[in-house]
Amino acid sequence: MTTPDAKPTLAVGFGCRQGCEAPVLLQLLEQSLLARRIDLASIAGLASIDGKRHEPGLIELARHLQLPLVFFEAAALQPYEPRLSHRSSLAFARTGCHGVAESAALALAEQLGQAPASLLISRQKHPQATFALAWTGQNP
Template identity: 60%
Template sequence: MSNGPILVVGFGCQRGCPASVLRALLDQTLQAHGIALDQVRALASIELKRDEPGLLELAAQLSLPLTCFTAEELAGYQARLSHLSEIAFERTGCHGVAESAALALADRWGSSPASLLVTRQKAAQATLALATAS
């Protein structure tokens, strides 16, 4: 593991979203931004997804920890999001699961405030964002 910046991936997904969909979105996003998979330190999502099979399977495949935050914790990140989703808010109580979860985890691990390296990327069943902190 490198001592470079802390890089975490936040995921939002529909219930029952398969790990393969999440992995494809992750691989496409990393490739598009020239980021190596081994630079990613952890995965993050919302507490509602703590038992989501696809997310758990992906975390296991990648040997990465999955940290889930409450809607209340994520709601504090609203001002830092690139996109406010009313649908996400109706369903979860926060305006963007992927971005806010990524920021929350990078903030927890880093010594500097986290920033979004890759804003919300959307697939049919999932969203992803990458946050970094040093």
């Protein structure tokens, strides 16, 4: 349970095509945060689906930002489906999850913040990747 003074926990979720490079992911992240005036330093971690565990771009980005990178199994992301802003049947066919970026962001925010999470930035799409930001605690 969060206290009224608790800092928000911000978690990023990514979905990406195989071979998506770290600079593409970083640009998507920075553009999305800039549009909402959110400081990159306030991000607590990055997340994706376990099928992306060996994606060099995600690994390189986490290293560059010095943030933890957490991967969730599709079954762990499935309960978030009713809270997604967009449900992709293509993503479900490929991953077993209707929305990787949003589900992963929600799952990580709840894991780190130990409280229910909400989407602060819904799915942002790039030709090679998707991004979402979830938070717990007071509105950032």
